[in-house]
Amino acid sequence: MSHPSAPIEVERKFVPGPEVEDHLLTLGAVLQDEMKFQDSYYDSPDLRLTLADVWLRKRADSWELKHPLVRGARGLNGTSTQYQELNNEAEIICRVSEELGVPCPHNLESLQLEEFARFVTTRRKFLLPLDDNSNHKVVVDLDMTDFGFAVGEVEVLVQTKEEVQSALVKVDDICKKLGVFSISPVPGKMSTFLKRNREEHYRKLLEAHVL
Ligand SMILES: Cc1ncc(C[n+]2csc(CCOP(=O)(O)OP(=O)(O)OP(=O)(O)O)c2C)c(N)n1
Numbered sequence: 552m553s554h555p556s557a558p559i560e561v562e563r564k565f566v567p568g569p570e571v572e573d574h575l576l577t578l579g580a581v582l583q584d585e586m587k588f589q590d591s592y593y594d595s596p597d598l599r600l601t602l603a604d605v606w607l608r609k610r611a612d613s614w615e616l617k618h619p620l621v622r623g624a625r626g627l628n629g630t631s632t633q634y635q636e637l638n639n640e641a642e643i644i645c646r647v648s649e650e651l652g653v654p655c656p657h658n659l660e661s662l663q664l665e666e667f668a669r670f671v672t673t674r675r676k677f678l679l680p681l682d683d684n685s686n687h688k689v690v691v692d693l694d695m696t697d698f699g700f701a702v703g704e705v706e707v708l709v710q711t712k713e714e715v716q717s718a719l720v721k722v723d724d725i726c727k728k729l730g731v732f733s734i735s736p737v738p739g740k741m742s743t744f745l746k747r748n749r750e751e752h753y754r755k756l757l758e759a760h761v762l
């Protein structure tokens with residue numbers, strides 16, 4: 552089920568061409584940050600989290616959980632994604648144990664989950680100026696992984712499900728203005744990592760229509 556307080560991340564990935572930064576600057580985007588971070592993703596041996604499209608990761612020593620808005624649904628909607636992101640460890644522990652069907656433990660370590668992916672991302676984060684009275688902050692991330700994969704994403708965070716549709720329209724519109732709109736889903740870092748390094752896991756997620 553959706554979590555009342557966690558923001559909803561509406562995102563669309565794109566293939567970043569050499570001219571994308573120029574187009575961003577033309578749209579008035581400002582480079583907000585350049586960062587490097589390692590992500591470690593975890594699941595049960597029988598993949599109960601990722602097969603439910605629930606993504607538990609440790610980023611810069613903090614636990615984070617991304618899950619679809621509606622439990623049992625997928626967060627991939629056509630070619631964009633809508634996920635809630637939890638950052639509070641107590642909430643993450645409850646959501647993960649609920650998904651695994653086990654009692655809520657004191658910490659995640661006691662669930663004996665296994666790391667199935669680990670990679671480093673170098674990210675240039677741009678902020679686009681607000682162009683309407685929605686006050687939705689629009690972020691554009693340009694990512695490069697340590698396994699040589701580049702992907703961009705336009706992201707709008709909203710607070711309620713009612714705002715998702717307008718956020719989807721905005722994300723699509725910005726991709727079109729940047730000249731990076733794709734009618735087919737653009738693979739992300741995770742699906743590319745799994746395809747190259749965890750074929751069986753990747754195949755199972757394809758079969759479950761998670762990826
Ligand atoms: C195009 C697409 N992306 C993700 C998924 C599934 N999925 C949902 S979350 C998720 C885990 C990775 O989330 P993603 O946004 O790709 O990574 P990143 O950009 O580093 O995280 P952020 O900094 O944005 O929080 C996946 C694979 C999918 N089925 N299709």
Ligand SMILES: [Mg+2]
Nearest residue numbers: 562692704706
């Ligand atoms: Mg993302």
